[in-house]
Amino acid sequence: MVRxxxxxxxxxxxxxxxxxxxxxxxxISRPEIKTVSFRMKDVLAVTPFSSERDMFxxxxxxxxxxxxxxxxxAELRTDVYDKIVKKSGNISIENIxxxxxxxxxxxxxxxxxxxxxxxxxxxxxxRKCGKMLYKQAISDKKxxxxxxxxxxxxxxxxxxxxxxxxxxxxxxxxxDNFGDVLEKSGVxxxxxxHIGGNVEKDVEIPVLKGTKALLLSPEVPLMxxxxxxxxxxxxxxxxxxxxxxxxxLRCAFGLYAMYAFDIPQxxxxxxxxxxxxxxxxxxxxxTLNLIENFTPETALQREILSNFEKNPKIVQGMNDFxxxxxxxxxxxxxxxxxxxxxxxxxxxxxAPADRIFFRSCISDGIYKKWTENITDPxxxxxxxxPVRKNALSKIADKLFPPGTKVRxxxxxxxxxxxx
Numbered sequence: 001m002v003r004x005x006x007x008x009x010x011x012x013x014x015x016x017x018x019x020x021x022x023x024x025x026x027x028i029s030r031p032e033i034k035t036v037s038f039r040m041k042d043v044l045a046v047t048p049f050s051s052e053r054d055m056f057x058x059x060x061x062x063x064x065x066x067x068x069x070x071x072x073x074a075e076l077r078t079d080v081y082d083k084i085v086k087k088s089g090n091i092s093i094e095n096i097x098x099x100x101x102x103x104x105x106x107x108x109x110x111x112x113x114x115x116x117x118x119x120x121x122x123x124x125x126x127r128k129c130g131k132m133l134y135k136q137a138i139s140d141k142k143x144x145x146x147x148x149x150x151x152x153x154x155x156x157x158x159x160x161x162x163x164x165x166x167x168x169x170x171x172x173x174x175x176d177n178f179g180d181v182l183e184k185s186g187v188x189x190x191x192x193x194h195i196g197g198n199v200e201k202d203v204e205i206p207v208l209k210g211t212k213a214l215l216l217s218p219e220v221p222l223m224x225x226x227x228x229x230x231x232x233x234x235x236x237x238x239x240x241x242x243x244x245x246x247x248x249l250r251c252a253f254g255l256y257a258m259y260a261f262d263i264p265q266x267x268x269x270x271x272x273x274x275x276x277x278x279x280x281x282x283x284x285x286x287t288l289n290l291i292e293n294f295t296p297e298t299a300l301q302r303e304i305l306s307n308f309e310k311n312p313k314i315v316q317g318m319n320d321f322x323x324x325x326x327x328x329x330x331x332x333x334x335x336x337x338x339x340x341x342x343x344x345x346x347x348x349x350x351a352p353a354d355r356i357f358f359r360s361c362i363s364d365g366i367y368k369k370w371t372e373n374i375t376d377p378x379x380x381x382x383x384x385x386p387v388r389k390n391a392l393s394k395i396a397d398k399l400f401p402p403g404t405k406v407r408x409x410x411x412x413x414x415x416x417x418x419x
Contacts, residue, residue, distance in 0.1 A: 009320040011278065017263040021129060024214055027193060028136045033212070035185040036137040037173075039196035040148040040157070042218040044130040045164055047123045048328050049254040050220060053078050055119055057247050058332055062115055066106045074244075076100060081151070093117070093151045117156050123328065126164040129263045130216060133195060134166060144169040145184055147196070149176035178205050217264050223257035224382045226265070227272025229283070231379030232345050237338060238380060245337040248329075252287040252339070255324050271353035272345075280346070280354060281314035286321025288343045290336045300347055300370050307361035314357065349377040 013021075028036055038044050049055050056074035063073035080099045084091050093116070097109040106112075137144050146169050148157050154174055161167075173180045178194065178201065185192050189210030196202025197218045206213040224230045230253060237246060260279050273279040285308060288294060296302040309315050346354070347370075355374075359367060 009323055011259055011262075011320070013263055014265060014274070014276070017265050021132065021263050024133055024195075024216070025136045027212070027214060028133060028142065029140050030193075032191060033142060033193050034187045034191040035143040035145060035193075036133075037145040037147055037181045037185070037192065037194045038130065038134060039194075039198070039202055040146050040161070041150065042127070042197040043195055043216050044127060044134060044146065044166060045124050045160065046127045046219060046258050047120075047125070047254070048251065048258050048324070049123070050250045050257070053242065054247060054250050054254060055123060056116075057244055058119060059112065059115055060244065063104075063112065066109075066112070067104065071104055076103060091151045093153065096151060117152065120152065121156065121160055121163065124160050124164065125258075126166070127219075127258075127262060130195075131165065133216070134169075138168050143171075143185065143187070145181055146172045147176075147178070147181050147194075148172060148174055176201065178202070178209065182209060182211065219257040219261040220254070222261040222264055222266075223253065226261070226267050226274055227351075228349065228377055228379050229272050229342060229345050230382050232349065232377040233338070233341055234382050235378045235380040236341060241338075245335045248290055248334045248336040249287065249338045249341070251329060251334065252283065252290070252321070252325070252342075255321065255328070256283045259320075259324065268353065270351050272351050273354055275353050277311055277313040277357040278317040280357065281308075281311075281317025281319075282321045283317075284342045284346050285314065285318040286325070287339045289318060289322055290325070290339045294340065298347070300366060301343070303362050303366050304347070304358060308358065310361040311357055345377065348373075349375060 027033075047055065053074050056077045059077075060073050077096070077100065080096050080103070081091065084095060084099070093113055097113050100106070100112070101109045134144065146161065146166070150157070157174070158172070161169075161172075171184050173184055175181075181194065182189060182192065190212075192206075193212040193214065194202060194206045195214045195216055197216055199215060203213040203215050233249070233253075234241060240246065241250070256279075260274075260276075260282065265274050268275040273283070296305050355367075355371065362370070
């Protein structure tokens with residue numbers, strides 16, 4: 001029986017983050033602003049996943065109980081959604097599962113619909129930064145409107161909002177059209193401020209309509225841009241990173257994004273972790289901790305592992321990761337392939353500002369050798385959708401098993417064909 005952990009550790013913010021948050025709070029409190037609208041997704045509510053596809057992977061075993069379709073559920077669910085968007089744009093959870101029912105030859109998909117809705121409710125949590133902005137609007141007695149687009153029923157969305165502590169809003173608009181928000185607001189455009197995460201939909205369009213707008217960037221893109229680590233993982237596992245074997249690694253990055261980039265922070269020069277040892281502990285040593293009985297392969301790895309605990313902030317980051325990972329994922333059996341890759345990145349490619357946190361706990365000789373052997377990593381763009389395997393990729397699957405040296409070389413060649 002896995003012990004349940006209920007603690008929710010707090011990450012200390014930087015002065016830059018505090019300055020940004022205070023600026024946004026002050027914009028909401030301006031006396032001429034009468035109405036504040038928020039986009040729900042990525043602003044008020046988030047999930048601990050790198051993408052929705054990760055949540056669908058948790059449904060794979062249940063999907064197989066409905067028959068031997070031979071299809072991968074996460075891939076099927078994602079493909080069906082994309083096809084509906086391209087053809088009609090008339091998207092609902094029921095329409096999605098009608099097509100899944102046909103493609104997978106399943107008579108009754110109501111159980112899968114309930115499961116997906118239950119998982120969404122279970123994993124959705126308030127974005128702390130968004131909730132602080134929401135509370136400021138309520139405290140200032142502004143009219144609050146929530147903009148929500150998506151495939152899920154209104155009843156579920158309202159239940160999720162309530163579960164996240166959003167109960168005092170004045171109206172909710174089930175649309176992706178900012179014009180509907182403006183119409184519902186009942187105020188002049190200059191008296192409304194909109195907060196969202198999409199530059200075009202949440203900033204450009206509102207500004208063109210004469211309203212004020214604040215951009216609260218989604219956490220995952222912020223995490224990807226903060227350093228080279230996620231691009232390094234993409235280059236290492238281009239054609240395999242979306243497989244179920246790497247779900248733990250993907251969930252680790254989902255937590256990292258949700259936790260470290262709740263209040264936006266930007267890349268720091270000569271650092272891949274915003275010059276923050278806590279974040280190194282969180283994503284490097286926290287993720288490494290998912291591997292049972294990890295054995296270091298080099299003298300440097302042994303030195304780092306035997307001495308990193310001398311930095312209390314790194315240790316705190318590692319422990320907080322363990323708390324959060326168990327909190328969200330202890331009910332699931334998740335394969336931990338690739339969880340050593342962030343540690344390998346630290347060993348082979350760490351930036352100067354990040355290595356300095358280990359300077360006092362590593363011997364002079366090994367530290368000097370570490371610095372001399374650092375190289376620039378190969379990095380690739382991180383895709384919002386899985387990279388599809390072309391004919392060459394499928395041939396490589398048959399000839400060279402994933403994980404072998406020959407396959408790694410082949411993947412690097414194939415990567416160029418996807419760019």
